[in-house]
Amino acid sequence: MPREISHQISISIDRKLSGLSNTTSNQQFIFKVHDGLRSHKNEAYEPKVLSIGPFHHGKPKLKKMEMHKLRYLKELLGRRGETNAHRYIIALTEFEDHARKYYAEEEISRISKKGFVEMMFLDGCFVIEFLRKNFKPELQNGNDTIFQMEWLSSNIMTDLILFENQVPFFILDKLYDMTKLPDERGNLIDLAYCLCDNLGFPKGCYSSIPANEDIIHLLDLVHKSLCSSFAEKLTTMNDSAANDDFSLEVVKSTSELQQSGIHFEAVKPGQNQSWLDITFEHGKMKIPSLKIMDETESVFRNLIAYEQYILKSWSCISDYALFLDHLIDSPRDVEKLRHRQIISNWLGDDEAVSTMFNKLCNDVAVDESMFCYTGVFKKVNKYSRKRRNKWRAHLMRNYFNSPWSIISFLAALVLLILTVVQTIFSILQYTKQ
Incomplete structure (x- = not known):
């Protein structure tokens, strides 16, 4: 009886295998x-x-x-x-x-x-x-x-x-x-190329694709147009730093980073800089401007899906979305980035933009060893951990946040200097007597 059941199971599996199309090759x-x-x-x-x-x-x-x-x-x-x-x-x-x-x-x-x-x-x-x-x-x-x-x-x-x-x-x-x-x-x-220009990405942000490039479909073409120059730069940087530790770090939100003395600046992508190229040097984070429109979330989600299913290299769009997810914790962070002209919010609602970026990377797999912004994250965290930068930011935020506060400080400083000078003269006069 057991042998007969085993034989029946074997026949059943063989039939299922024979009916399965050979698509794995x-x-x-x-x-x-x-x-x-x-x-x-x-x-x-x-x-x-x-x-x-x-x-x-x-x-x-x-x-x-x-x-x-x-x-x-x-x-x-x-x-x-x-x-x-x-x-x-x-x-x-x-x-x-x-x-x-x-x-x-x-x-x-x-x-x-x-x-x-x-x-x-x-x-x-x-x-x-x-x-x-x-x-x-x-x-x-x-x-x-x-x-x-x-x-x-x-x-x-x-x-x-x-x-x-x-x-x-x-x-x-x-x-x-x-x-x-x-x-x-x-x-x-x-x-x-018009597909890039009409989806809210900066004009001329795409890279030229050779006529003989192997393109899968239109979404693949858009992805290559948007990412190829940045991915090429990352590959070069990765080759030159092959022994570095690429463990994934995280950064704080825009509001918290500003409290650590970090400044944000919008840049326009040019021929030498991709719209994905975020840099950080000497306390200043430079981020190319991005227009957020009604179709932006759909565009990002489909580019991310493409990277999850097909791409075997740098997941530039997924990593960019994750970076902005870290920078944006609340509508207040969107407001700050908007005031710096890093985000152009055509939705008219900062909370909608915040919600979008906070959900874009849910259920998205991230390869820590090939995260595009590892170097930026490390520089930001190293800078923000230094106490003198926090103190400087504290002074600027609480005591030099308006022209009147600066004038008041200078007036107080002048008064202090005059008081010290007067005290010194009084002491000198006393010793002469």
Whole structure:
């Protein structure tokens, strides 16, 4: 009897193994965000108006955009003088199997070949046509609803970089090359840079990506644009300090650091400084300015999700969010950073910004050995622990915090000096007698 049960269990397991698709040998790049991250703000990972790829395809609230996809395809074909999409479908059919392997979820296998290729084609054409029209406004027709309503084009921009709302970049690149007109210059990467400019990041903050760079999808492109120069700098610094102790330290909030004599200064990211590059020297912390808008939390959460699932290097966005989480403990800290023009709060509510940064890194794994701001944290803590800096800050805060207090101090000092001089003269006069 036990042998028979063992045999039945063995057969059952063999059947389950035979029915399991062999996806472990293929690296996957597009995932559904796990419940731990979703539990903090589920809507941050959900498209508002546009589905791209299979995970949100067919959702009722997103169906209105399907007509716009067809309209954009018709305009694209008309501009090229083509009457059908036959040659594009033939090309994409050859890549269908490779594209499927980008998706991690088992449910993708249930989509038919016809349905998958059609979805890749319509979604891909819409993306490149939208980016083209944004890059070249002269391509926008006078009755283009998407660009007539700024809220709609803005929501599409945000939807295009959601982690779950992606198609493989090689599909987009193939369609872009096939639909280019003879006089059209540039490449798809040039068109996609607008995604950085329209998401609240500083103008020109992104790094140039070589045309031959291996790009996974649009979210990967945005991440590389925002982080590559900073990550390269960190790698160089890490190589030169390979024997240092990289144990993770923490820093106090903005209010507490100011009490320790630390000053905050906003800087504008330039060609030699990334928007992620925070520095600390001689009691002054320099932080590039950041605009906080309605879509900022969704953008940060999806970039962080990307780092949690795919990235094997520096998690620049996660570490930046964690740094600001340390600096911001309350709305008062946001207010102080706002007054220093480090944060531009378009939400209009300091408490909302404080809450956002205090929750961004919940359920996010941090690699202590590769934390981007270890050096900054150590310098800050070393400075703030020195008693003379605390005393200096105490004096400045309590006795030199206004012009009148400084005048009063100088007046008292002059009076003290005169009193001492008068006392000395009195003593000298007495000794002469």
